[in-house]
Amino acid sequence: MTNYKSYAKVNIFLKIANKRDTYHELVSRFVRVHNLYDNMSFVKTNKKAMDIIGDFGCKLESNTVYKAYILLKKYKGVEEFFNTYSVKIDKNIPEFAGLGGGSSNAATFLIMVNKYCELNLSKDELCKIAMKIGADVPFFVYEYDSANVRGIGEIVEKFDEEVLDIETITPKIECNTGEIFKVFREKFYKQISKEDAKRLLSMNSLDILKEFNIYEANDLYEPAITTKPELKEYAKKNWYFSGSGSSFFKVNNG
Numbered sequence: 001m002t003n004y005k006s007y008a009k010v011n012i013f014l015k016i017a018n019k020r021d022t023y024h025e026l027v028s029r030f031v032r033v034h035n036l037y038d039n040m041s042f043v044k045t046n047k048k049a050m051d052i053i054g055d056f057g058c059k060l061e062s063n064t065v066y067k068a069y070i071l072l073k074k075y076k077g078v079e080e081f082f083n084t085y086s087v088k089i090d091k092n093i094p095e096f097a098g099l100g101g102g103s104s105n106a107a108t109f110l111i112m113v114n115k116y117c118e119l120n121l122s123k124d125e126l127c128k129i130a131m132k133i134g135a136d137v138p139f140f141v142y143e144y145d146s147a148n149v150r151g152i153g154e155i156v157e158k159f160d161e162e163v164l165d166i167e168t169i170t171p172k173i174e175c176n177t178g179e180i181f182k183v184f185r186e187k188f189y190k191q192i193s194k195e196d197a198k199r200l201l202s203m204n205s206l207d208i209l210k211e212f213n214i215y216e217a218n219d220l221y222e223p224a225i226t227t228k229p230e231l232k233e234y235a236k237k238n239w240y241f242s243g244s245g246s247s248f249f250k251v252n253n254g
């Protein structure tokens with residue numbers, strides 16, 4: 001059966017626009033990493049129950065793909081399909097990395113089930129399901145190379161620009177997203193102005209990286225290095241920080 005590539009992402013910039021209850025509204029540019037992806041496919045089994053084949057740092061019920069299955073199983077034919085097929089995931093994207101691996105897998109799974117079970121759900125309908133799984137899942141559902149992402153990830157707008165050649169490095173330092181947002185709120189809280197947000201959202205990624213340094217591009221970098229000072233060793237010239245970490249990235253175009 002067809003192999004699907006479940007890509008990683010980086011955040012070219014990530015700014016906080018507001019608080020929403022215990023969450024934070026973002027203004028961010030998400031870009032897919034073309035040379036870093038997990039491989040996903042359906043394989044025939046006789047398990048007679050939903051199963052995920054692959055190496056994960058979590059149990060089945062916590063897997064983003066399982067959460068996606070739970071939301072899809074009410075649709076006609078889905079439960080029956082997983083009586084004879086399992087989903088196989090060959091992981092390459094590091095976990096806890098700020099690269100959105102788990103979110104990407106869930107989105108790819110939604111796309112695969114939509115096709116194989118002929119659900120005929122539109123991207124906007126899939127996005128509504130995606131939001132229930134996690135903040136970064138809607139971005140991956142739309143399959144854009146580059147997009148402006150706002151809100152808690154539910155507003156995804158395609159951004160047209162040249163495809164970026166992205167290199168990533170993931171230090172073995174576990175960054176807990178919730179903890180980093182907590183430190184941001186307590187010690188570093190600031191909100192981007194509407195004017196600055198508008199300007200950033202209209203600029204192409206290469207120009208943004210020319211103009212801004214690692215601190216200015218990502219509001220979560222300072223709370224991350226405060227929480228895990230050993231991260232600073234990786235902040236070399238022209239390297240940037242993705243999401244809540246721990247990955248750094250560099251763009252090699254031009």
Ligand SMILES: C[C@@](CO)(OP(=O)(O)O)[C@H](O)COP(=O)(O)OP(=O)(O)OC[C@H]1O[C@@H](n2ccc(N)nc2=O)[C@H](O)[C@@H]1O
Binds near residue numbers: 178
């Ligand atoms: C900030 C991003 C940018 O891509 O970081 P990375 O996960 O990529 O590092 C993501 O949107 C993260 O999304 P996700 O990883 O799904 O976060 P969740 O597990 O839902 O959130 C964990 C915790 O982080 C905080 N949180 C998360 C997202 C957000 N917009 N505001 C928050 O304050 C909340 O306290 C939440 O309980």
Ligand SMILES: Nc1ncnc2c1ncn2[C@@H]1O[C@H](COP(=O)(O)OP(=O)(O)O)[C@@H](O)[C@H]1O
Binds near residue numbers: 062101103106245
């Ligand atoms: N399909 C999946 N692939 C990777 N991690 C997953 C998956 N499902 C759940 N997880 C769990 O999600 C958490 C974050 O994983 P991931 O999305 O890869 O990191 P990040 O959000 O930092 O990029 C980890 O606790 C991991 O065990």
